[in-house]
Amino acid sequence: MPDQPSSPIVAPSASPPCILFVDDDSDIRQATSLLLRRRGFEVVGAADPAQALAVLAAMPVAAVLLDLNYARGATTGAEGLECLRALLAHDPGLPVVVVTGHSGVAIAVAAMRAGAADFVMKPWRNDRLVATLEDALATHRRRMAVRAAAPDAAGLVEDDVMVAGCAATRDALDRADRVAATQAGVLLRGEAGTGKTALARRIHRLSAQRGGCLLVLDAHGAGDDPRALAARLDGMGGQDTILAEDIGAWPPAAQRALLAWLEDGHRARLLATSRDGPEHLRAHVAPGLLYRLGTVEIALAPLRARGEEIPVLCRHFLRLFARRHGLPERWLAPEAEGLLAARPWPDNVRELRHVLERATVMATGDLLTDADFAPAGMPAGADDAPAGHDRTLAGSEKAMIEAALRRHGFNVSHAARELGLTRPALYRRMARYGL
Ligand SMILES: Nc1ncnc2c1ncn2[C@@H]1O[C@H](COP(=O)(O)OP(=O)(O)OP(=O)(O)O)[C@@H](O)[C@H]1O
The missing domain is CATH 1.10.8.60 (Helicase, Ruva Protein; domain 3)
Structure with a gap:
């Protein structure tokens, strides 16, 4: 059980910033929590990385103070660095201050390279610790202010954040994080809108290919002309990831072209999503492709x-x-x-x-x-839809898409970003609604 915050988490923005303190030593957690509370912070403690991730998924945290060693006698910081990566995969903008022993300068440098905001050496001076946390929070606030002035940049980072509040999603995220570091093909299955693309992007972000590009192709983008697809794929290398969206809907010729390209010895990480179940996939996806994708399968449960x-x-x-x-x-x-x-x-x-x-x-x-x-445009309890006004979910989705497209001068990429859709997913919907 994580330590409880000193008071219930309440709404107003005036509430103090909440620091998640991750350290296996309960005496240190207690003493540091007292110190930080006296200096105006809210504190919640976690005894290990797993607890830390559970806390982060369940409540808003302003910054993390993270010890890097957990197993008895460990000094390499490996567990802490892995936790740091998982925390940042969960929320790329989260300020994380790491704690190292005096001899741990190399570890501190590794942590900074992995995205830590700052570090403090143990034993720390209380004033130094508080100042480091305050600096990390101030830097974070400044970054958020810059992003608020440039919504596109903010959209890219914030839209990548995935939260988990149940065992099924935590398990899916955990499996994705573990497989990300390998070269294995991954098939992400689930209904529309369950988070397959978001999870694929997370895998790419955590993989060795994160510096390369992520080519997102759906049935529409893969197209019917295998030569055009092969030409697009030829630009890809071992540092890139291909995300085949809704692979079960790809035309057979496009599937064959992708498979032939892979069998030709080209190297790129292959991820795919599917809304269909295993039977449909077996009937509609080329066996060689399914075999490459099926190394790891991650299913996302419907929201209901x-x-x-x-x-x-x-x-x-x-x-x-x-x-x-x-x-x-x-x-x-x-x-x-x-x-x-x-x-x-x-x-x-x-x-x-x-x-x-x-x-x-x-x-x-x-x-x-x-x-x-109440449904879009309807006051609560209004039972009579005005003539011609479509109150169905599909109707309100169509209206939202039309409005977003108009707002962005029919720039599909910008409208897709605002709607939280990939470009292919927006194209699919535009086709469905005849837009
Ligand atoms: N666990 C989550 N935490 C935060 N946001 C999420 C989570 N799961 C999904 N989302 C968001 O929901 C939206 C839909 O997710 P996504 O596009 O990944 O769905 P999908 O399963 O790929 O859908 P489709 O099959 O229609 O392409 C995105 O904006 C995504 O960022």
Whole structure:
């Protein structure tokens, strides 16, 4: 069990920044928590990396103070560095200050290279520790301010963050992180909007190919002309990743072209997503390709089966959209939380994300109630849709897509980013709605 924060986490932005302190020594955790609380921080403690990740998935954390050694007698910092990478995969902008022993300068340098904001040496001077944390938080605030002024850059970083609030998602993230470091092909399965593409991007970000490019191809992008596909693939090397989206829908000629290119000895990491089950895939995907992809399979559960995760996702999206739109952070009234948990979410996390963005933008108060979650454009309880107004989910999705395209002068990349879709996924929807 992680140590409890000193007081319940409450809504107002005036609440002190919460520091997650990860150290296996409970005496040090206790003494440091006392010190930091006296200096105006909220503190929650975790005894090991697994607890730290669980805390991060469950509550907002402003910065992490991370000890690097856990196993008895360990001095290499390996466990801590792995934890650092997992924390940053979870939230790339998170300020993490690492703690090393006096002899650990090389480890501190490795941690800075891996993305730590700063480090402190043990035994630390209390003033030095507090100043380091304050500096890390101030730098983070400045970065966020710059990103708020350049929403595209913010979108790229924030949209990559995945949170987990249930065992199934934690397990999927954990498997993705473990396989990321290898060269194995990965097949990500799940319904539309469950997070397959987001997870594939995370694998790429954590892989040896992270400095290379990520080529996202769907049935539309792969196309019917194998020579055109081969020409696009020829630009790829061992430092790149190919993400074949919705592989079960690829035309057979495109599948054969991809397989032939791979069998020709070309080297690029191969990831794929599919909304279909194993039987459909066996019937519709070239066996050689399926074999290469099937080394590791990660399934994402539909959102309706992840009820306990909905509050965690809501908190994450409410923070994200408040920052992105420069608005105060909104909070869910308990009945609104119940309402959202009971919805069927056919378009899964993507739909929840849209609903929370709309509520953040349109709300008049900080507390969101049932009325804030009426279908787009409808006041709560309005039973009669105006003539010609499509109140179905598909109708409101079409309207959102049209509005985003118009806002971005029909620039599909920009509209896709705002909608939280990949370009291929937006093209698919545009085709579906005849846009
Ligand atoms: N666990 C999560 N935490 C935060 N955001 C998430 C999570 N899962 C999904 N999302 C967000 O939900 C949206 C939809 O996810 P994504 O595009 O990965 O779905 P998908 O399964 O690839 O859908 P499709 O099959 O339609 O392409 C994205 O904006 C993504 O960032």
